[in-house]
Amino acid sequence: VAAADPDEGSNGEVRYAFTQTPERSRQLFQLNPTTGEIRVAGKLDFEEAKSHKMVVKATDGGELSGHCKVQ
Numbered sequence: 001v002a003a004a005d006p007d008e009g010s011n012g013e014v015r016y017a018f019t020q021t022p023e024r025s026r027q028l029f030q031l032n033p034t035t036g037e038i039r040v041a042g043k044l045d046f047e048e049a050k051s052h053k054m055v056v057k058a059t060d061g062g063e064l065s066g067h068c069k070v071q
Helices: 023-028
Strands: 014-019 029-031 038-040 054-060 065-070
Touching: 014 029, 023 029
Parallel strands: none
Antiparallel strands: 014 054, 029 038, 054 065
């Protein structure tokens, strides 16, 4: 995921985190807090779960934030 903030300095730095995301999905996927890149970190089993839904929160240095859903 990607978010941009035109502010200069630390107010323009965006950090990413999972929110409203089931613990199982947090175990299966890693979210880079700096880049927003999501990687598979566990073994995916289609018989156990056909899809995964996560919510990613992007927060800038001024504590403003936005959310997106990832499936």
